[in-house]
Amino acid sequence: MNDSNAVTAETLVRASGITKTYRRGGESINVLSGLMLDVPRGDFLALMGPSGSGKSTLLNLIGGIDRATSGSIEFAGRRLEDMNESELARWRARHVGFIFQMHHLLPMLTAQDNVELPLLLTGFPGAERRRRAAAALKLVGLADRVKHKPAELSGGQEQRVGVARAIVTDPDILLCDEPTGDLDRKAGDAILDLLQALNGEHGKTIVMVTHDPHAAVRAKRTLYFDQGVLVTQAAM
């Protein structure tokens, strides 16, 4: 489904012939089969499809937290499969922001500390880390919750801290796995508003896995998966 064989300046992610096979009890399960995909810089892409269709697996492969069985993923022209574990970890810290369905905040840390965590990988001095974490929390509307621990926040607030943590290092791409899946409609809408603003006003490239058509319509385009292959593409 890619538009061209060359990685253009506008193409941030290119997946070429991606296959992912899991082995469960001696049985091979193909989750992705020869997938081709380009994600242009500045895109807001929604991935939809039934459970087990491979959309979250693709997100993990793009984020470098899983490896394809075959095929290649290039990120700004750099092949992820050529990187070892340490290089991938450094690359993730620099280029990727993850937003998870269950936010995965560390419960013993305050909102400020949770957001500051990825900055420890950047080399910024302490004062700068604190300033950036505070700015990220302010951007998501939680300037007054910096000292709160996750247990003291609502689900929507926790996810907003998750968004702040994802954007604090100013990554090239945000990978969101069901970011509104655990939220009520109002809180979910607030998160989607944030994502739209990050994409529209700050130019962040976003890939979002969702089951929710209400969330998918916020993206610029939506890809539908079924049994490991892309079946349709819709532009909003």
Add this chain to the structure above:
Amino acid sequence: MFVNRILQILSVIRVSLGSLPERTGTALVATIGFAAVVLVFTGMLSIREGFEKVVQQNGSPDVAMAMRGGSTAELNSGVSLEASRIIGQEANVFHDDRGPVVSPEVLLVVDAPRRTTLSDSNVPFRGVTDRGFVIHDKVRIVEGRMYEEGKGEVIVGRQAAAQFAGLDVGRELRWSGFSWKVVGVFAANGGLEESEIWTDARTLQTAFDRGTYFQSVYIKLTGADTFQSFKDSVTTNPQLNVTVQRYDEYLHAQTEFLSAFVAIAGGVIALLMGLGAVFGAINAMYAAVSSRALEIATLRALGFGRLPVLISVMAEAMVLGIAGGVLGGIVAWIAFDGFQTSTLNWASFSQVAFQFAVTPSLLVQGTALALLLGLFGGLLPAVRAARLPIAEALRGH
């Protein structure tokens, strides 16, 4: 960059330790396992420490000791009065205003019932001359008075008085058909002498039909550095058939058997228990890694490398080790330190009363052992944590 890496590691350790309260059960099991090892290890070695402390307390490098040639302990030695006089005439013997400081001494063992079990045990019974109190200068009467020579009076070391029945001041005892009256209790700076009964040598020789023979001769030298020339002179004197050694070295040799026995027994028990504790810790840390899988995967997804994760799990295991070590040390200190007992001194076949000594050095050793066990216990789980498949862990598999 280096500082940054340290910061990363510290942050992951902080996260790891911060989640400990959520794993109280498994952490407690591991900690108690470590504590039990340290308790046994420290308890066993406190026997050695206490025993060595008592036996070696009053040793002095400027005091020499002569026994019959080939003897390794006083009880199987015999030195004549004549020999002791010849030794006193040797060069390098210290003289005070009353002449050479030489103390020929009689030593034998008598039966006395333990206060706790009332079973008879061997108690050393030593006969000394008045010069003996110059050599054994730590001896002080702490209750009653000094014996009078020729009257069948004895003074009793305070450890012996505490351990054995009938050794109280005013009591009369019968040994070898003679009646002996306890007239005083003495202290000797916590040393070996406190496990003995003392009287004058001549009375003891008469009562036990020892003629004019002694078991040993103690000699105060003009200095510690004159020992070798004194020894050479005495051992090459054709009138004498004696073996000479420094008093402190003799005492050290007295502790070797028990010290080695306790060290080996303690070491074997600690090793076996340590293995158990390591397996316990491995289980606990595997459980910790399992319950922290999501947290670890999140950190890895954010870009933290495998090394900080590995170190954080090791650090947690070592913290549990230290906690166990401190707990075990405290319990050992409360339970054992100062515990009064006595044991057979294999060198003299008599009882030595001593106190278990849980020393600061033992506590440090115990904690270091627990730290080491924590290190071993954390190693495999740490490797598993570092190799955790991130995507699977994030899915909760």
